[in-house]
Amino acid sequence: MTDGTQHRSVGSLPAMENHAARVPAALTRLVWAMFLGTLVLAGTFARTDPTWAVEGLVVIDGLTVVMWTVVTLFSGIVHSYARRYLAGNPAETQFFTRVFAFTLVVMVVVAADHIALFAAAWLAMGLLMAALIGHVDGWPQAQAAARTARRYFVGSSLVIAASLALLWSATGATTITGMLDAVGGLSTTTAVLAAAGLVVAAMIQSALLPFHTWILSSMTAPTPASALMHAGFVNAGGVLLARFAPVVTVEPPVMLAIVGVGAASALGGKLLKSVQSDIKGQLGCSTVGQMGFMIMQAGLGFFGAAITHLILHGFYKAYQFLSSGTAVEHTSPSAVSHHTVGFNGVGTLIVTVVTGLLGGALFAILTGKGTIVNGGLLLTFFVTIATLHAARSTVQHTSLPATVRYAAVPLVFFPAIIIYAVVYEAISFMLADLPVVTASTELTLLHGGIAVVFVGVYLAIETGIHEGSGRLYVTLLNLTQPVSDSLLTTTEDYNEY
Known part of the structure; x- marks a missing residue:
């Protein structure tokens, strides 16, 4: 029953009268200021193509500038959306702190030149995303999903560390640029092993088959975190392959293998999506397929196309997740599902x-x-x-x-x-x-x-x-099932009313 009174649900944000409530606003303004700064940086870079670097530590090149612009834009959108989504949440400040820290760490990943800095930032990126997936401390399913994601991300970091250690041992270089300059002198075995490790790490990061379980288990994450994950985090696999392109392109069989695993995930994601009934699950399977296309483009040698794909996919998927609530509707089951309509004439x-x-x-x-x-x-x-x-x-x-x-x-x-x-x-x-x-x-x-x-x-x-x-x-x-501990089996698990 209802008293017929309509409550305003859209309007200005609640007044922020305490320090904790002001932190999200301050971080939101800061990340948008960072985005404007990256636009200036991108314009300068496009006109003059300068060389900016801290010798042996970071390098600001075209990939860095492009990804900084994209990352800060997506982060700004997520920050702004989350201010209303999490308004009044006891852990609101913690969430915004994690999202902002995640943004900074991703910016370090794409700029890092020293292998220790790159490996540490890659690990921190995964741990922060796992923390966002398990944001609700008192929710056992969220904590189970976070543990699953953390295991995958730590595994990805270990594989990257092994590849970097192998390249360091073979080249003696402690920077990514130094390693890439020495790629031509690598033995076939070393090149293949290092490239294989990088490809596996990219597959885990981008949730390609068979490493897709973590992303299908992550639906306990708050919607802004899911948007950031699907629009930015999973794309790091494509960035990794673009950054280490001289390594993965040394041997043609490696490139062919990349095309194969990308095509398998592109098709597999579409098949998995066909048996999903909830909107976020469908979006997760769609991400698996789209990341397959991105990796496949890298395998064909078109790293610019892979970066373009991840940017456009990021815009699309951020919109899809942030508007996922409007896609929920009550309908009766039908004999024919919406995806089996043939060409209809x-x-x-x-x-x-x-x-x-x-x-x-x-x-x-x-x-x-x-x-x-x-x-x-x-x-x-x-x-x-x-x-x-x-x-x-x-x-x-x-x-x-x-x-x-x-x-x-x-x-x-x-x-x-x-x-x-x-x-x-x-x-x-x-x-x-x-x-x-x-x-x-x-x-x-x-x-x-x-x-x-x-x-x-x-x-x-x-x-x-x-x-x-x-x-x-x-x-x-069965392939679309998240880990059992992250499943919600009763209404009481997620609805207190």
Whole structure:
């Protein structure tokens, strides 16, 4: 029952009359000031391409400037959102302190040159994120999720430490720049082992299969922490591979393996998402798939494309998590789920296929990728598939007359591809001072096999063929389960009313 009185839920923030309440406001203003500072830094860097460094400790290059700008922007958005989300929470100041500390640590990770500083910052980044996942001290499920994440992140740090120790032993250099300069003198065994460790660490960080359990167990995190995690934290795997590109590109089999694990997670994430019923679980599985695409781009040698992908994915996923509450609705079960709708007629099939092909061709023309037979052709192929998929979803899930939808799709997606190509070229320009920005790989039969399998599985998912197997459904359902201790089994676990 209700007395009919409506309470204002949107408006100015509550008055802050004590020191604890003023801390979040101060940190929010500070992080936005940092963002404005990084914009000035980026503009200066783009015009003059200076060399800024503290010898043997940190280096401020194009990757640093780009990531500082992105990190502070996302952090500012999360800080601002959390001021209302956590208003009145007893641990509000602790949460903001952790988020701000996390921001600073990530900035250290992307600027660190000394291997000890880089390794320490990488570990601190993981520990702070685990603390954010377990923010609610009295919630056993949150603490279980934090313990799971912490184990994964410590494991990632140990693998990175082992790779850095191996490179230090082989090169004698204590800085990342020194190691990268000496990569050409590494033995094949040393290069492969070091690269393998870096790839595994990137897979753990980016929650690629089979290391995805930590991210599916992390749904106990406050929504602002989830947004920061999915928009920024998981992207560090792509940054790691871009920073150590000279190491991972030494041996072609390593690059091929990166493409393989990326493609597996790209498809696996989509399959896992198909059996999820809650919105945050779907977003988590989507992140697994999107990080697979990012890693796959790095494996093709297009590190600028990987950084572009992680930035655009960060914007998208931050929006999705911060608006996840509006996506919750009460509906009755239906015989056909929303993802098994096929192509719903010849018109939809023609429009989506033509849009995908023309979108891929436009990307190739604007970026020069795919115009010759090398790894760029496979990159353009995946852009084509992504455009086709997005066009199909738009046509089938938009409540407009069919003719309007068919006509609107090209008008929406072609400008989007142009924007993507412009951002890609801009990011590549900013990363030009890295040792390796593009290391296009030669196409092999294995690349072709990956493409064929990718298309086959994608078509099976889009047409719903995979839902005919009960065994596959159970397997996917099991793979999406978080650790048992983090599961909420009764309403009383999370609802005190």
